[in-house]
Amino acid sequence: GCAGWKLFWLICLVSTFFHYGAVRVTVRESSVEVVRGESAPLPCSFFTLMPLFRLSIIWTLTPLSDPDSPKQVIVYDHGQVIESPSFMGRVGFVGMPWSADIILNDTRASDAGVYRCVVSNPPEKGDPGIGELSLTVLAPPSLPMCLWEGDTDTGGNVKLSCVVVEGFPAPQLIWEKLEPNQIILPVNMDDGMRGSVQISNVSAETSGLYRCSVSNPLGTQHCYIDLSVYSPPDNTPGTLQGVLLSLSMALLQLALVMLVLWLHRSARESKWRNSREEDERYNEIKYTPSLIKRSFV
Helix, strand or coil: CHHHHHHHHHHHHHHHHHHHCCCEEECCCCEEEEECCCCEEECCEEECCCCCCCCEEEEEEEECCCCCCCEEEEEEECCEEEECHHHCCCEEECCCCCCCCEEECCCCHHHCEEEEEEEECCCCCCCCEEEEEEEEEEECCCCCEEEEEECCECCCCEEEEEECCCCECCCEEEEEECCCCCEEECCEEEECCEEEEEECCCCHHHCEEEEEEEEECCEEEEEEEEECCECCCCCCHHHHHHHHHHHHHHHHHHHHHHHHHHHHHHHHHHHHHHHHHHHHHHHHHHHHHHHHHHHCC
């Protein structure tokens, strides 16, 4: 009688199990962190009562960078393994066929997102077992790029910009003036990876070496700008008056020299005219008697 009851309950249990679906999936970790370039184990365990002849395991990724476009990572179907082209040579199953764990090698920033492990094992009924976990790919900041734009003449406005392309967590960005004195400058974050400093009414004191630093827990990178502000010559009223006075004195001296030359030339011309007139009168007196004398011959 007791053995009969045990057999009855076992049959009921197995029948209920078959009715509601036998595949159960367990994910041991809900989130995994990895440094870019290293390997990331992604765990997924399953339980089933049926033989594994028709076992099917599908891993998919919903990328953090594009949540609306999930993609296939790797598939195990009837004993065959199929890798997605974007993961070719970087992903593989660990412990098949008794485990759905995979390992992702040479991780990239684009690998970050939500991974889903879907397991089915016909002829078991019910929906496939599903497990989810998130993968975070950490990366040090890339080398930033420093740029400047604006007018470097005295009184102009200059904008210093710093752009970093990669880094997770998002790098902290700091602008500093290093020379002649170290000063931390207020930064306007245009977005999570770009920061700028606006400098108005620049002067000679604005010139110097500026540094942008980007950092997160994995490292720090720098870029630099050597800013030179052009200062025109000092045009103060006293200096301008001195220049005008010197110019006036030079013009006056030139006028005096020209006047002396003109007077000297005028005197010579007057003397030459008087001498010529005297010679003409002398010749007239000298030849007049002979003319008279000849007239009476």
